[in-house]
Amino acid sequence: MVMRVAALCSGGKGEQVLPQKEPLNTFGDLSLHKNSIDKTIDRVVEELSMNTRKKVDSYTVEEWIKLYKAGYSTLQISRYFHRGQRTVWRHLSRVMKLRPSLRDGPRYPKRSFSGDLVEKAYLLGLRYTDLSAQRHRKQIQVRLSTTHPAMLDLFAGLFGKYTTVKCYPINKGEKQGYEWTTYCYVDRSFEFLEVTRHLPNWILEDDAIFLSFFAGCIDGDGCISIEQRRRELWYPNIQLNSQNKLMLDYIFQKLKQMGYNPRLRLIQNKGSATYSKYKLNNDLWGLRLSRKSETINLLKYLPLKHIEKFEKQKIISENLGKPWTEIKDKVHGLRERIRREVSEHVTEAQQEYKRRAVRLSNPKLIV
Secondary structure, X not given: OHHHXXXXXXXXXXXXXXXXXXXXXXXXXXXXXXXXXXXXXXXXXHHHHHHOOOOOOHHHHHHHHHHHHOOOOHHHHHHHHOOOHHHHHHHHHHHOOOOOOHHHOOOOOOOOOOOOHHHHHHHHXXXXXXXXXXXXXXXXXXXXXXXXXXXXXXHHHHHOOOOOEEEEXXXXXXXXXXXXXXXXXXXXXXXXXXXXXXXXXXXXXXXXXXXXXXXXXXXXXXXXXXXXXXXXXXXXXXXXXXXXXXXXXXXXXXXXXXXXXXXEEEEEOOOOEOOOOOEOOOOEEEEEEOOHHHHHHHHHHOOOOOHHHHHHHHHHHHOOOOOHHHHHHHHHHHHHHHHHHHHHHHHHHHHHHHHHHHHHHOHHHHO
């Protein structure tokens, strides 16, 4: 480019001039990092604008105090009022005692896991089916989402003795609707909840521990049903569906060793939609125990804790030998009660979700 311009200026004689080194264009050289530059500039400008604002008046501090007492953090308050978090913290700390931060240690007291293998196996059964667990700094975060209030009660009962349990509503869209998410933070003694694909050997070696694990699986994602066959006969069934076929294979083989005759079959292919209207990431497999005598015998030894499934277990054990006409009202009554509770629970989640959305859009509405 420089050689061509020099030639034209010299009358076209083709005088060659060495190309001059162009001055460094800092922003041009960093064009590949435009996004990071823009973010950095915006952050610096925001910090400068925060630092050049007028002094904080007493009325603003009073609003901060009300919001902080309502549960908002200093970071949330600073973002809403376009002030530095340090500024908000400094003014609030002068007039009140602030909540401890993560740097000061955990806010809520925590107890270490009891070490009981039966309880550990049950928690692992829930973890392999319905619970999620992951590391969060020096803690383990455990959570699950559900539309059943009985599951929230179960979660609180299991982890409430170790830490503080909380919940909040979520919206999964038009297809799946509203439900509740419950969660807690536990210490590192719960690291066993960070599971692998293979079941630990200590679960399969002892029948009582395995039954506790299997009860956790049933309480998490399993189903106990009571079905009518012919006019007066009824049969109980135990069903466990999962995309984790390896886990079902372990359970299938262990039940066979214990003298039961379960069935394992493919229910839905990968990519198809479930009844909850979401697509499967893997094939969905089902483990089913339907022989009446075997199902009744197994239910005697399963330490179920989910109240809905425990009540089905109770109906089965208390009505052995009775015809369908004598137990159908109990079965239908329990089904109707569960449907009603779930419907009310979903409605509460929807109302609370919308109420929180309004609060988050304008924190001053709660003052």
